Amino acid sequence: MNRKKITALLGAAALAMTAITGCGGGREGAAGASANTQEAVVEESTEVAAEDAAAASEEEAPEEEATGAGFEAGATIGVSLPWLGTQNWKEAETMFKEQLEAAGYTPIIQAADQKVPQQQQQIESMIENGAKVIVVGPIDGTQLGSVLEQAKDAGIYVIGYDRLLENTTGVDGVVQFGSVKTGELQAQALLDGLKEVKGEGPYNIELFGGGPADPNAPNFFKGAMSVLQPLIDDGTLTVVSGQTDFTQCATVDWDNAKAQSRMDSLLSGFYSDKDIHGVLSPNDGIARAIITSCENAGQEIPVVSGLDAENESVEWVWSGRQYSTVAKPTDALVAQTVDIINSLRDGKGMPATDVTADNGVKEVAIYELPPVVVTKANAKEVFANDPSRLELLK
Amino acid sequence: MKVIKQILGGDLKRYTMVVALAVLIGIFNIISDGRMLTSSNFQNLLAGNAYVLVLALGMLMVIVIGQIDLSVGSVAGFSGMVMAIAARELNLPWWAAVLLALIIGLAAGAWHGFFLAKLGIPGFITTLGGMMIFRGGVIWISKSISVPAPEQLKWFGAGYLPEWGPKFTGMNNSTLVLGIIGIAAYVISQLKKYKKSAEVTGTSEPKWAVAARIALVSLIIGYFTRLFGTGREGTSFPVPGLILLILIIVYHTITQKTRFGRNVYAVGGNKSAAALSGVNVARTYFITMMNMSLLAAVAGILFVGRSTAAGPADGTSWEMDAIASVFIGGAAVSGGVGTILETMVGGLMMAVLNNGLMLMGVGADKTQVIKGFVLLAAVAFDVYNKRSGHGAHKSKAK
Numbered sequence A: 001m002n003r004k005k006i007t008a009l010l011g012a013a014a015l016a017m018t019a020i021t022g023c024g025g026g027r028e029g030a031a032g033a034s035a036n037t038q039e040a041v042v043e044e045s046t047e048v049a050a051e052d053a054a055a056a057s058e059e060e061a062p063e064e065e066a067t068g069a070g071f072e073a074g075a076t077i078g079v080s081l082p083w084l085g086t087q088n089w090k091e092a093e094t095m096f097k098e099q100l101e102a103a104g105y106t107p108i109i110q111a112a113d114q115k116v117p118q119q120q121q122q123i124e125s126m127i128e129n130g131a132k133v134i135v136v137g138p139i140d141g142t143q144l145g146s147v148l149e150q151a152k153d154a155g156i157y158v159i160g161y162d163r164l165l166e167n168t169t170g171v172d173g174v175v176q177f178g179s180v181k182t183g184e185l186q187a188q189a190l191l192d193g194l195k196e197v198k199g200e201g202p203y204n205i206e207l208f209g210g211g212p213a214d215p216n217a218p219n220f221f222k223g224a225m226s227v228l229q230p231l232i233d234d235g236t237l238t239v240v241s242g243q244t245d246f247t248q249c250a251t252v253d254w255d256n257a258k259a260q261s262r263m264d265s266l267l268s269g270f271y272s273d274k275d276i277h278g279v280l281s282p283n284d285g286i287a288r289a290i291i292t293s294c295e296n297a298g299q300e301i302p303v304v305s306g307l308d309a310e311n312e313s314v315e316w317v318w319s320g321r322q323y324s325t326v327a328k329p330t331d332a333l334v335a336q337t338v339d340i341i342n343s344l345r346d347g348k349g350m351p352a353t354d355v356t357a358d359n360g361v362k363e364v365a366i367y368e369l370p371p372v373v374v375t376k377a378n379a380k381e382v383f384a385n386d387p388s389r390l391e392l393l394k
Numbered sequence B: 001m002k003v004i005k006q007i008l009g010g011d012l013k014r015y016t017m018v019v020a021l022a023v024l025i026g027i028f029n030i031i032s033d034g035r036m037l038t039s040s041n042f043q044n045l046l047a048g049n050a051y052v053l054v055l056a057l058g059m060l061m062v063i064v065i066g067q068i069d070l071s072v073g074s075v076a077g078f079s080g081m082v083m084a085i086a087a088r089e090l091n092l093p094w095w096a097a098v099l100l101a102l103i104i105g106l107a108a109g110a111w112h113g114f115f116l117a118k119l120g121i122p123g124f125i126t127t128l129g130g131m132m133i134f135r136g137g138v139i140w141i142s143k144s145i146s147v148p149a150p151e152q153l154k155w156f157g158a159g160y161l162p163e164w165g166p167k168f169t170g171m172n173n174s175t176l177v178l179g180i181i182g183i184a185a186y187v188i189s190q191l192k193k194y195k196k197s198a199e200v201t202g203t204s205e206p207k208w209a210v211a212a213r214i215a216l217v218s219l220i221i222g223y224f225t226r227l228f229g230t231g232r233e234g235t236s237f238p239v240p241g242l243i244l245l246i247l248i249i250v251y252h253t254i255t256q257k258t259r260f261g262r263n264v265y266a267v268g269g270n271k272s273a274a275a276l277s278g279v280n281v282a283r284t285y286f287i288t289m290m291n292m293s294l295l296a297a298v299a300g301i302l303f304v305g306r307s308t309a310a311g312p313a314d315g316t317s318w319e320m321d322a323i324a325s326v327f328i329g330g331a332a333v334s335g336g337v338g339t340i341l342e343t344m345v346g347g348l349m350m351a352v353l354n355n356g357l358m359l360m361g362v363g364a365d366k367t368q369v370i371k372g373f374v375l376l377a378a379v380a381f382d383v384y385n386k387r388s389g390h391g392a393h394k395s396k397a398k
Helices: A002-022 A032-044 A047-058 A087-102 A116-128 A145-153 A179-198 A216-233 A256-270 A284-296 A311-319 A330-345 B002-007 B013-031 B039-064 B072-089 B094-118 B123-142 B151-158 B173-201 B207-229 B239-257 B259-269 B271-276 B281-307 B318-328 B340-359 B364-387 B391-396
Strands: A076-081 A106-111 A133-136 A157-161 A173-177 A203-207 A237-239 A278-280 A324-327 A356-358 A363-369 A372-375
Touching (some): A076 A116, A087 A106, A087 A330, A106 A116, A116 A133, A116 A145, A116 B039, A116 B340, A145 B281, A173 A179, A179 A203, A179 A278, A179 A324, A203 A216, A216 A237, A278 A284, A284 A311, A311 A324, A311 A372, A330 A363, B013 B340, B039 B072, B039 B207, B039 B259, B039 B281, B039 B318, B072 B281, B072 B318, B094 B123, B094 B151, B094 B281, B151 B239, B151 B281, B239 B281, B271 B281, B318 B340, B318 B364
Parallel strands (some): A157 A173, A203 A278
């Protein structure tokens, strides 16, 4: 009796198992990871696009190993941004949406709230959604390795946006403003400002760096120090606190509050009987934090550099509280990225560039754009084509 | 209705969350044009959330003893960073670095356990301190710069089971074997239970109910075996998923079948009564806290493996995800209630929600809001059910 029951139960189980494992076709092919998404894309694509793709496939295959034949005009393009907490990223989100849609693509744009696991999963969901190109503004350029390699395996182009993608082979190129150059410009603007506002030297200055997880931050600092170090050595500039290493000056997560408390303690620790003349600041948020700190401490406002031309800082530059900022026009960077995507669509591969950077695993093609220093003197010129910022100059 | 009840073993309430999870997966699958139930998506889902689920395993036990551990994210980040630095700068082989990370986890847990068990400082405060200490520690030892991890570690966080054997199965054979083991284990456990209940109580469930139950679960396991096994060549059931699976079995057994497990529930249910009946409360506290940090180290290793680098911000707010999983899974804030399996369902609920919303292209901001509401709704539903015993049955009758 008992045995009979057991046999019956086992039979039921075996039946269920064969029903499942036995039926249905085999596994997806090597390139079929996105089989169902491919269908969706095909539906969207117009006849013209199909012709386009066919024409493109006849052209010579580019040197990239991933794909050769381009893709449809209406293809899905993924854009993964670190967060929307600063103006430049919010602008990037809006502009990517506008420019990609204008070029006929279907964009998926997501921001990851500064959480690396969130960004990893978002990129995976873009792969799932059949994206042909994924643009990544990384939270931490080193922590997306396996996810980006997964994208590469699926034949997707990966373009780094604004920050280098390190420690992975899954990257085809990076679009960014020259970050060492940015640092040089910030330092030069600081020196010009000191001469203009504070008269002849020597000057007392302090140095601030950006978030160490952002690969740009050390480069900004490096660029700036290449200009400042000779003047520190000859005594024109004095870093009163003596803190001149990047790790000492860095601002974790680009957090303005951390920068402000560091400035507070520098002022109370080293400037009780001295004036501070200038501060090197890696971006606008930190610049404003520094200026606020100096005002609270009763210091005369020092010459402070900046970056990003955030609205509030543009106003501050115009009113003279912040000496300078550096504009990295987001629309230019987005336009450059979309140009590359167009080139990939047409089957022409990644455009040629002579700048490369070592990301720890491979040499990555870099597409650099020049940033622009903004002071009160040239603000109107720089923002001539930017009505919303021009509005602030009143 | 009665039929369903008999198939599920007479306790419908236990399955409410499982049904909710299945419905959620179904809805997302429809909205996303079938992108939810694909091999690659489920591989991603498991590999991408294994670290949170591992944390939730330990967190369940901590919450059952009536404590909370806020330090797990920081401990995970710290262990992962020590591992990466040890491998890169001290040139330790990768396995030694992993071992070191686990030891760091144990030591961190012993530290928390000491303050809780020996000095009687509440877990909330002990681990709030730990959270700051280890977060500061990560930033300190890394100088706020990410450190690439040894190549071999990638296997732990993003690896797949090997391919081998005949091709005619049409899927990854490692995954197939795993599925068969799963079904066999379930069948055996059901048969044992069936025999035992007949011997002990004299009455037994109808045969057909047991058979139907086995068929249903086998179907589910079979379906997922196929889902995981038939992805792109070279992919299969992900390694972090396997590690999680093994840990689930281990901790399910510990909490349900061992004396230590019974002590955990006894201490959480009523500390004084447990002490009077001879349970060593301090020891139970100590081991539970130590175990939590050990699992935090495991989570850190999995995450670093997947990310290919350890970063200074790793682990930030992971404790909150783990705690949310435990409470969605029906654990009680006051302690003494909650199981490993329910917690895993709770964790998967969060993971599926996150994944589905991403597939739909919903941003992190809105996802966060939705997750918050789900947490509240799940716990409110649970509390309502417990207060009025009929609630679950009524809602199931629809």
